[in-house]
Amino acid sequence: MKKLFILIFSFATVALQAQDFNKNLASARTAYSAGNLEDARFAMQQMMNDIDLLVGKEILNLLPTKMDALSANTKEDNVTANTGLAGVLIHRTYGTGEKTAQIDIMGNSPLVASINAILSIPFIGNSSDGTQKVIKVQGYKGVMQKSVNTETNKENFTVQVPLNSTLLTLTINDSNEADAQRLAGTIPVTEIAKLVQ
């Protein structure tokens, strides 16, 4: 019953978003025809936000609902558009205790060029002490970084995968390298890449 309500709610949200897009499209056309260039541009920016929000919600639906024993905190799911510097921001967290994970997807990320540079230089991509290495997630190259909590000796991992101008980041604490790489593989990167291209 709860799942049915969530499904109906998400269809309603998508329908509303489509209405916003069409409304903003009409505003853009009217403003442009009347020579109000600035109003036309503003309406087009709103159209971009509408698309970003829709794509963001579709991506959220693709993300895994569990990371091993950690369940997704769907109430904290977040999609933000029009952030200024970056494009759309998609955020999901897993787990509520000491062991948690989170997925962040940032469109038009300014970090993408830097990560791509690291991926293309092997002697920088792979560090000799194992704290950084280049890995593949569903065929896409990414950078995995490890940090160790000096008090608890627990290992935390970040996996960053650039997809065109979008950056996907998985952060998982209290884990190990094999698990971090395996969990990164549960994210449907190929489908997400198609949506953000």
Added chain:
Amino acid sequence: MKSKILLVGTALLVMSFSLNAQGLMNKLKQKAEQAAEKALDKKVQDKTGVNTGGNQTNSGGNGNSGSGNPSNKGGGGLVTTPPDVNANLADAETSFKSHSYGDARYAVQQAMLGVEMEIGNKVLKSLPETVSGLPYEKERDQVTSTGWGWVGLTIQREYQKDDKQLRTMIANNSAWMSAVNMYLANGGYSQSTGGQQNWKQTKVKGHKAVIEYNESSGYKLSVPLGQTSLIVWEAVNFASEQEVMTAANAFDIDGLIKTLGEK
């Protein structure tokens, strides 16, 4: 040696979080951005058959010298027709209806680029043709918009006579506007007595501004326009601050604010 490599790797990672990264990261980022720009332009060319005027200047061209490759002796250059706004809006609508959100987004970006180029050209036409006896250099007029990212729209015009030059740059919807507004708002920049005064707050036609002076580059006067725009004048070989202020007063600041849609 190993620790040096790790240190370099760590330093490069840290630098990557700074928008003002120097040296290697800047070059690599520039290369990445140039590649992204080329890919975008190719996509536009495939779609519309024309190149947009949205190309940022690419430094370091490919020299085809050596190894038996011919060097380029001439060509037709690039067509700089802005994208057709109405056609791209129609594309966006079609793509959106068929749930091709990537294509819809691209079409909206192209429509925005077209509108920004029109706004830019409108601003350029409104700028004076002569300032303080310096005529404008028509071939150096430039409107640049990438339609995406955080660069925004930039409009440039240069005025020059002999070795006296006034470069005017207007930035609209630019992310680095926030840096200038912080510059003016936080009061960190104030006037001091004694010593060399290299910058100070001033006003141009009632609008708050900052003027700087550097012995090697001359004067630089910046005026924020509304919330997301900025006009900057760089004056080379101007005799005094007053000369620069007189030149700036030749511009219709309120008119620019209105054209750019600012308040």
